[in-house]
């Protein structure tokens with residue numbers, strides 16, 4: 230019965246479409262015929278705009294990464310994704326949000342053998358072949374041109390039908406040339422992570438695989454995870470049949486927990502294919518994302534592309550809203566959703582999420598940023614269990630987590646003393662609250678409780694030194710993983726103090742009394758500080774000149790906004806630690822740049838450091854490697870996160886305060902103008918444009934009664950409106966009423 234209905238429905242569509250096409254230009258002497266093809270079923274459609282590909286208003290120079298040669302190193306291939314599923318173009322693996330396999334410290338993203346990683350070849354006389362990553366529209370395009378014909382392969386992870394990968398191949402000719410493409414799917418070896426126990430065929434001929442991961446992370450907590458996939462087989466080659474001028478052939482892959490859900494999305498994909506809105510709905514959704522938050526620069530295409538690519542990759546690993554099918558967002562891994570191998574941090578979650586990737590998403594896409602924090606808040610009980618196992622109170626977030634939220638780092642690893650992660654999470658929650666005033670999140674969605682529990686952990690870990698009568702935190706590892714198990718890491722101590730303060734705020738809001746000792750600890754917290762040299766030794770006994778792995782102490786200035794003893798102390802910290810940080814991973818240099826930009830007086834040096842960070846960007850697809858020489862993990866989303874912070878918080882000078890948003894713009898190197906569009910503040914949306922001497926501010930969406938700007942140098946306050954207002958460049962503060 231269902232089969233008949235589908236057929237009848239499709240036939241009606243075909244008739245309608247044929248009726249529509251009668252009066253078009255196609256009806257000349259040699260009538261053109263165009264078709265869409267899925268599962269060998271050919272459907273006539275009007276000969277215009279086969280894919281429904283829509284152009285939009287974003288600068289092509291900044292958003293289309295084009296090349297005639299793929300990178301020699303396949304690690305540098307770009308990815309497509311939508312927060313639920315992701316894959317590397319031409320790669321042999323597909324990954325799904327939250328799908329992990331492996332016991333205890335072997336847990337990693339479960340690999341699904343690819344059914345969409347197509348590798349094509351021109352079997353007729355093509356004269357050129359180009360590849361494009363279209364960042365604005367979220368599509369990877371491969372195109373062949375020949376004498377009077379072309380073939381274009383478009384691959385995307387649908388931004389609306391987010392269980393679906395789509396490969397669509399458009400082939401078009403003017404005459405009767407033979408136009409043939411060879412095609413194969415790079416599915417690699419069979420997956421060892423998933424065992425399929427059923428193979429079925431869908432009514433529409435799609436193949437269905439039903440299985441489960443092979444090994445639960447912690448069987449006492451939860452078992453293996455189900456997976457249900459539907460996909461279209463890809464033929465060896467595709468030829469335009471006789472009498473046809475153009476066609477678009479579709480191949481779908483649907484991935485979900487349940488095959489029924491995958492099939493639903495597959496069927497929805499077919500519906501949109503038939504009415505030819507499949508691509509346009511995807512493109513529109515991406516355009517909507519960009520309209521809500523993006524960065525543009527003028528006069529420096531390379532930087533413009535770096536901005537778009539960094540944001541594109543992060544957004545490709547993020548969902549646009551809470552999942553409709555009770556499968557929440559699991560969080561951001563250092564290499565995003567499209568990677569999960571050993572060299573790529575196994576798809577696990579680290580402090581990279583809160584400290585590096587979250588802050589820029591927070592300002593540009595506040596709704597999405599809430600899902601990031603929610604991925605931690607939801608795991609509060611596991612963090613409490615972890616604290617319990619270790620003999621502490623409250624919540625201690627494990628350094629590496631995958632599926633369950635329990636520690637998956639191997640015993641003996643230094644991760645076991647990187648307690649600062651819990652503070653990074655508490656700080657992220659507080660920044661989110663300051664930006665949004667989302668009291669519900671604090672009161673009713675566990676965020677306040679999370680801050681309280683983290684503070685309780687620190688209370689149970691603190692040590693009151695009887696000699697000095699000061700509070701200390703010993704045997705910890707800060708961000709600098711070259712120096713493990715140290716006493717009184719500046720970073721750790723300062724952040725622990727902030728956690729206690731944030732928890733007091735949360736407690737007050739929640740009407741809960743907080744322990745008095747939380748205040749005592751803040752009042753008598755020992756922070757290593759060398760008064761003679763005027764700098765912060767990274768930990769007890771740190772000797773100037775000792776190598777460090779990455780930005781550590783300097784992070785207290787930014788992102789953590791510690792009130793420095795003096796500008797001199799801050800300058801010394803920057804100078805002393807810059808000398809010993811070696812080559813540092815991607816995100817190090819951006820943070821030095823932000824701190825110098827805020828301190829002032831050395832813009833050239835800040836620019837140098839900022840540009841040094843961009844050396845990790847690898848052409849042609851602006852993927853990021855962990856290290857500048859191309860080594861380390863790829864595609865290094867953590868680096869992109871640090872980079873975007875250096876743009877927004879560094880050159881934009883944005884700071885999220887308890888009741889205001891500050892900014893203090895400077896010019897990005899080599900640019901004549903730069904813009905932030907769709908910055909979110911307390912339910913309002915703001916556009917900024919910065920030039921050497923002028924800054925423009927527009928309130929594009931207002932929910933507050935009044936949005937004001939205070940100009941520090943001019944000492945005046947203005948009301949912002951939907952009309953762009955121009956001010957001389959200076960430090961400014963935005964507040965709402």
Ligand SMILES: *[C@@H]1O[C@H](CO)[C@@H](O)[C@H](O)[C@H]1NC(C)=O
Nearest residue numbers: 333334447618635636637640
């Ligand atoms: C993981 O396995 C190690 C031993 O290899 C064990 O010490 C540890 O407790 C296990 N982790 C959990 C959370 O059970």
Ligand SMILES: *[C@@H]1O[C@H](CO)[C@@H](O)[C@H](O)[C@H]1NC(C)=O
Nearest residue numbers: 352353354355406407408409
């Ligand atoms: C390709 O072009 C060559 C010479 O131009 C011609 O001999 C050959 O038949 C063409 N091949 C195809 C498959 O069209």
Ligand SMILES: *[C@@H]1O[C@H](CO)[C@@H](O)[C@H](O)[C@H]1NC(C)=O
Nearest residue numbers: 352353407408409468469471
């Ligand atoms: C077109 O060329 C391909 C490759 O040479 C060949 O396999 C195929 O049979 C040809 N098709 C037609 C319709 O001539």
Ligand SMILES: *[C@@H]1O[C@H](CO)[C@@H](O)[C@H](O)[C@H]1NC(C)=O
Nearest residue numbers: 352409410411464465466467
């Ligand atoms: C095209 O595919 C068909 C069916 O698999 C096969 O018989 C034929 O040899 C292929 N042609 C080329 C040129 O690969």
Ligand SMILES: *[C@@H]1O[C@H](CO)[C@@H](O)[C@H](O)[C@H]1NC(C)=O
Nearest residue numbers: 497500501502503504505506
């Ligand atoms: C295309 O089909 C979908 C699903 O049936 C429907 O929601 C949408 O309105 C249709 N769009 C057009 C332009 O017909």
Ligand SMILES: *[C@@H]1O[C@H](CO)[C@@H](O)[C@H](O)[C@H]1NC(C)=O
Nearest residue numbers: 288525526527903904918925
């Ligand atoms: C930046 O913003 C200004 C003012 O709104 C606008 O005129 C300009 O076109 C924008 N530049 C880019 C590259 O979007």
Ligand SMILES: *[C@@H]1O[C@H](CO)[C@@H](O)[C@H](O)[C@H]1NC(C)=O
Nearest residue numbers: 644645646647703704705714
């Ligand atoms: C320091 O911490 C590590 C792991 O967190 C632990 O194995 C070690 O025993 C601790 N050392 C001391 C002296 O407490």
Ligand SMILES: *[C@@H]1O[C@H](CO)[C@@H](O)[C@H](O)[C@H]1NC(C)=O
Nearest residue numbers: 666667668669888911965966
């Ligand atoms: C923040 O939210 C609370 C509760 O919703 C409200 O009472 C308060 O006025 C808000 N503050 C601002 C500055 O909007």
Ligand SMILES: *[C@@H]1O[C@H](CO)[C@@H](O)[C@H](O)[C@H]1NC(C)=O
Nearest residue numbers: 692703704715716717769770
């Ligand atoms: C770290 O602190 C402990 C006391 O908690 C002390 O025994 C140890 O000697 C200290 N280590 C260093 C290197 O200062």
Ligand SMILES: *[C@@H]1O[C@H](CO)[C@@H](O)[C@H](O)[C@H]1NC(C)=O
Nearest residue numbers: 521912913914929930931932
């Ligand atoms: C303006 O903000 C409101 C509330 O956040 C939102 O519902 C609406 O879609 C926004 N409008 C535009 C044009 O962005």
